[in-house]
Amino acid sequence: MHVASLSRLRVEESETESYQAELDKIISYMDILTSVDTANTPPTTYALPMENVFRDDVPKESLSRELALSNAPDEEDGYFKVPRVLEES
Template identity: 50%
Template sequence: MMKITLAEVEHVARLARLELTLEEKERMRAQLDSILSHIDTLNELDTSAVEPTSHVLPMTNVFREDEATPSLAQEAALANAPDRHDLFFRVPRILEE
């Protein structure tokens, strides 16, 4: 019995905007299942007294001062734009039909 259903694979794929064939979905399902099984192994450890770690470095409070520095020139900012209109980025229709 796999830990993950095909519907869950489809849900995650949709969130990531991935279009998968049925074959790919099955392959992903097997891979995700093996990852989750490995997590199960890790879960055997008692971590109740351990703070969740979000960062491995013992650092806090890295700041920059509130000073405005020069920005990119508009042309440079737009240089990689797949589409543009004057000085704006242009994107396709947002709402689904």
């Protein structure tokens, strides 16, 4: 299932069938939208009128490094730590 890998999820073989059946049923239900004429209808992303919101860029107190790292699964020297991303050349 391509959409699972896009989602960084692994669907076990035993579950593939049930997920696929459920998702097919849900997506087929969505198809009633095709019967709506939206040729001249703009999309709505937010219900209330929205404009860009600006404010002065004034430095304020922010989270300390210690607090920001307090929930990290792994850290070293004040940084988040993950497995090596690039191979050594």
